[in-house]
Amino acid sequence: MSAPILEARHVTKRFGGLMANEDINLTLTAPVGQVVSVIGPNGAGKSTLFKMLAGYLKPSSGQILLHGQTITGMSPHRIARLGLVRTFQETTVFPDLTAMEHVSLAHQLHREAHDLEVIFGLPRARGDEIRLSESAREILELMELGAVADTEARHLPQGLLRLLGMAMGLAARPQVLLLDEPYAGLNPDETTRAVNITRKVAASGVSILLVEHDMKAVMAISDRIHVLYFGKKIAEGTPEEIRLDPAVIEAYLGKEDEELGL
Amino acid sequence: MTILAVLLLLPAVLGDSRYLFSVLMNCMGLSLIALGVWLTFTIGRTNICQAGFALIGGYATAIFLAHYHMNFWLALPLSALVAASAGAVIGSFILKLRGIYFSMLTISLTEAIRLAFLNGGDFTQGSRGITDLPQPFGDSVFGLYYLALALLGFGLLLTWRIHYSRVGRIFRAMRLNEDLAESFGTHVWRYRVIAFSVACGLGGLGGSYFAVFTQSIYPQSFSVEHSIYYMLFCFLGGLEFVSGGIVGAFVLTILFELLSQFQQYQTLIYGGLMIAVILLLPNGLMAMTLRRKEVRA
Numbered sequence: 001m002s003a004p005i006l007e008a009r010h011v012t013k014r015f016g017g018l019m020a021n022e023d024i025n026l027t028l029t030a031p032v033g034q035v036v037s038v039i040g041p042n043g044a045g046k047s048t049l050f051k052m053l054a055g056y057l058k059p060s061s062g063q064i065l066l067h068g069q070t071i072t073g074m075s076p077h078r079i080a081r082l083g084l085v086r087t088f089q090e091t092t093v094f095p096d097l098t099a100m101e102h103v104s105l106a107h108q109l110h111r112e113a114h115d116l117e118v119i120f121g122l123p124r125a126r127g128d129e130i131r132l133s134e135s136a137r138e139i140l141e142l143m144e145l146g147a148v149a150d151t152e153a154r155h156l157p158q159g160l161l162r163l164l165g166m167a168m169g170l171a172a173r174p175q176v177l178l179l180d181e182p183y184a185g186l187n188p189d190e191t192t193r194a195v196n197i198t199r200k201v202a203a204s205g206v207s208i209l210l211v212e213h214d215m216k217a218v219m220a221i222s223d224r225i226h227v228l229y230f231g232k233k234i235a236e237g238t239p240e241e242i243r244l245d246p247a248v249i250e251a252y253l254g255k256e257d258e259e260l261g262l
Numbered sequence: 263m264t265i266l267a268v269l270l271l272l273p274a275v276l277g278d279s280r281y282l283f284s285v286l287m288n289c290m291g292l293s294l295i296a297l298g299v300w301l302t303f304t305i306g307r308t309n310i311c312q313a314g315f316a317l318i319g320g321y322a323t324a325i326f327l328a329h330y331h332m333n334f335w336l337a338l339p340l341s342a343l344v345a346a347s348a349g350a351v352i353g354s355f356i357l358k359l360r361g362i363y364f365s366m367l368t369i370s371l372t373e374a375i376r377l378a379f380l381n382g383g384d385f386t387q388g389s390r391g392i393t394d395l396p397q398p399f400g401d402s403v404f405g406l407y408y409l410a411l412a413l414l415g416f417g418l419l420l421t422w423r424i425h426y427s428r429v430g431r432i433f434r435a436m437r438l439n440e441d442l443a444e445s446f447g448t449h450v451w452r453y454r455v456i457a458f459s460v461a462c463g464l465g466g467l468g469g470s471y472f473a474v475f476t477q478s479i480y481p482q483s484f485s486v487e488h489s490i491y492y493m494l495f496c497f498l499g500g501l502e503f504v505s506g507g508i509v510g511a512f513v514l515t516i517l518f519e520l521l522s523q524f525q526q527y528q529t530l531i532y533g534g535l536m537i538a539v540i541l542l543l544p545n546g547l548m549a550m551t552l553r554r555k556e557v558r559a
Contacts, residue, residue: 056441080447088442094434105431109447115456118428119420125428172446 003068004029005207006053006084006176011062013048020048022231024062028176028209033202037218038211040228041251046211047180049228053209054086054178055079066176081109085174087165089181095154099145099164102153103136106171110135136171142204143167143197159190163197170201177201179210183217195221219243227251266418269411283403285519287475289512290410294417295468296495296507298461301421303501304430305457306437307357311368312465312492313484314375319345319466320473320483321379324392327474329385334398338470345466346459353458357451372489380481391480395473406475413471414508417464422504424460433457498539500546509547 006028013021026049028036038046051057053064055076064072071079076086093102111118111132113125140149143163148156156164162182169177182198183191195217202208212218218225218239225242227235229251235242242248269286295316302309322341326332332340356367379386386392399405424430432453435443444450473479491514492507499510514532521531543549 054445075451076441076444077447077449080445085447086445088439088445094431094438097431101431105428105435106446108432111428115429119423121423121427129428168442168446 004065005032005067006209007065007068008049008053009063009065011049011052011059011064013045013052013057014060019231021045021052021059021228024049024228024233026226026233028207032175032205032207034223035198035202035208035210035221036224036226037222038209038226038228039213039215039218043230044228045231046228048231050086050178050180050211054084056086080172080174083173083175084178085169085172085176086178087169087180087182089184093153093161093164096152098150098152099140099156099160099167100133100136100149102164103139103167103171104129104133106168107132107135109172139167139170142170142200144193159186159194162186162190163194166198166201170206174206176207176209179208179212181212182210183212183214191217266411266415280403283407285516287407287410289515290414291468291471291475292492292495292515293508293511294410294414294471295465296492296499296511297417297421298464298468299492300496300501300504300507301424301457301461301464303496304425304433304437305454306360306440307454307458308361308365308493309368309458309461310365310486310489310493311371311375312461313486313488314372315345315349315462315465316469316472316488317375317379317479317481317484318348318462319469320479321386321392321469322466323470323473324395324479325385327395328392334396334474338467341470342463342467345469346463349462349465350455350459353455353462354451357454357458369486369489372484372486376481376485386481389481391478391483393478395477395479397474397477410471410475413467417467418504418508420460421464425504429453429456494536496546498536498546500548502545503548506546506548513547 004027008024008026011021011024011026012019026038028034038049040046048057052059055071055074055078058073062072063070066079066082066084069082071082071084097105111125111128113122113128118125118128137146137149140146143166145160145163145167148160153161153164166177166179166182169179179198183194186194191214198208198210198221210221222239225237225239226233227242227245227248234247234251235245237245269290272286295312298315299309299312319341322344323337326337326340327334352371356364356371359367380388382388397406398409424433432443432448435448436450436453440450469484472483476483495510495514496507497510498514499506499508503509517535518532524531539547
C-alpha cells in the first residue's frame with residue numbers, strides 16, 4: 001500500500017458530554033487526485049471532522065498527519081502552508097473586487113515581497129502582482145471562470161461564487177483541498193458543472209476531500225466514501241460498496257431511495 | 263488631497279489669527295490620531311484606546327525632552343515608535359477578542375494607561391504633568407502649523423498606501439471573514455498586530471505633536487472621552503473612506519468651536535447633530551460625495 005497523503009488516526013472530539021467525533025480513522029492515499037467524500041445525516045460530525053483536519057478545531061485526542069508530519073492542533077494558516085486548504089460553504093467575498101482580484105489576493109502564500117515592500121509599492125511587490133495575476137488567470141481558466149474574470153463579485157450568481165471559493169482555495173496551491181458542501185444550494189445544472197470542474201481540479205493533481213449532502217453528486221464524483229453516523233464511522237468504501245452496505249442503509253432508513261439515489 | 267492642498271495655502275490667507283491657527287492645528291492633530299482608529303476599523307475592530315496611545319506618545323516626547331534634553335526631531339519619531347511597540351505588545355494579547363468585547367477592553371485600557379502615568383512617580387510627575395516643554399520653532403506659529411500638516415500628510419499617505427495595497431486587502435478580508443482569510447494561508451494574528459501597531463504609532467505621533475503644541479502633558483490630556491471622540495470622528499466621516507476620520511475630526515472640531523457661544527447647550531446640540539448624521543448618513547459624511555458621483559455617472 002502506498003504512503004498516505006492525509007491521515008487521521010483515532011481522532012476524537014468531545015464537546016462537554018457530547019461525543020461529536022469518536023475514534024475516526026481516515027486516509028487519503030496516493031495516487032494523487034483522488035476524490036474522497038464524507039457523508040452522513042445531519043449532526044453526524046462531518047463538519048467537526050473537517051474543522052479538525054484544517055486546524056479550526058483541536059481534537060480531544062488522536063492524531064492528524066499530512067505527508068507523515070503531524071499537524072494536530074496547528075493553526076489553519078500553517079496547515080495551509082503545508083499544503084492542506086479548506087473552502088467554506090458560504091464564500092464571503094468583497095462585492096467590489098473582481099473574480100480575478102479575489103484569486104490574486106488568495107495567493108497570500110506565494111508572494112516574495114515583504115509587507116513593507118508591498119505597502120510602498122516597491123518593484124518586488126509589483127513583480128509579485130504580475131506573477132500572481134498570471135497564476136490567478138490560470139486557476140480561473142481551470143475553474144471555467146475565465147469569462148467572468150473581470151466581473152465584480154456582486155454581479156456573480158451563487159453557482160459561480162461557489163466555484164470562485166474553490167478557486168481561492170486553489171490559489172494557495174494545496175495538495176489536499178477540503179471542500180465543505182460545495183454543491184449545497186446549487187441547481188442541477190450548476191451541480192453538474194461544478195462536479196465536472198471538481199473532477200478537473202482533481203485530475204490536475206490535487207487530492208480532494210469533500211463533505212456533501214447531495215448524494216447523486218457524491219456517488220458520481222467519489223473514488224471512496226466514508227459514512228459518519230452520530231460521530232462514528234460506520235462504513236468506508238467505493239460508491240458501489242456504500243450503496244449496498246447494510247449499516248449505511250440502516251442509518252438512512254426510510255429515506256434511502258431518495259437520499260442514496262438508488 | 264484637496265483638503266491638504268487648501269491647508270497648505272491657508273496660512274497666507276489667514277494672516278496671523280492665532281485663534282484660527284490653533285483650531286486648525288487642533289483639527290490636524292486630532293485627524294492624525296483618528297487615522298489610527300480608522301485603520302483599526304479596517305481589520306474589524308473598534309478601537310477605543312487610541313487616547314491611551316496618544317498619551318504614551320505625548321509622555322514619551324515630554325520625558326525625552328524634559329528629562330533627557332533630546333532633540334525634538336529625534337524625540338518625535340522615537341515617541342511614535344514607543345507607542346507602536348506598546349501597541350504591538352498589548353495588541354498581541356487583546357486582538358483575539360472581537361466586537362464589543364474588544365471595544366470594552368480598549369476603553370478600560372485607556373483608563374489603565376492614564377492611571378499608569380498618574381502614578382508614575384517623579385518620572386511622570388503625577389497629576390502635575392510635565393510642563394514647560396521647549397517648542398521646536400520658538401514663537402513662530404507657522405512652524406508648528408506646517409509640522410502638523412506634514413505629520414498629517416505622512417499619516418494619510420501611510421494609511422492610504424496600506425489600505426490600497428495587498429496588505430490593506432488582507433485587512434479587509436480579515437474584517438469580512440477571518441476564517442476565510444486564514445484558510446488561504448494568511449497569518450491572521452500577525453496582520454492584526456501590524457494594523458494595531460501602526461494605528462497606535464499614529465496615535466503616539468499625534469500625542470507627541472500635542473505635547474509640543476500645548477507645551478505640556480497631563481494624565482488627563484487624553485482620556486476615555488477622547489478615545490470615544492476619535493471613534494466618532496471615524497463614524498461621522500465614514501468608515502469606507504481613508505479620509506473619513508480626517509473629515510470627521512475637522513467637521514466635529516470646528517463645529518465644537520462654533521457652538522461654544524451656546525455654552526450650556528453645547529453638548530446637547532452636539533449630541534443631537536451626531537444622532538442626526540448617524541441616522542441620515544449611516545455611511546458617514548464622505549458617502550455624500552460618492553452618491554453625487556454615482557448620480558452623475
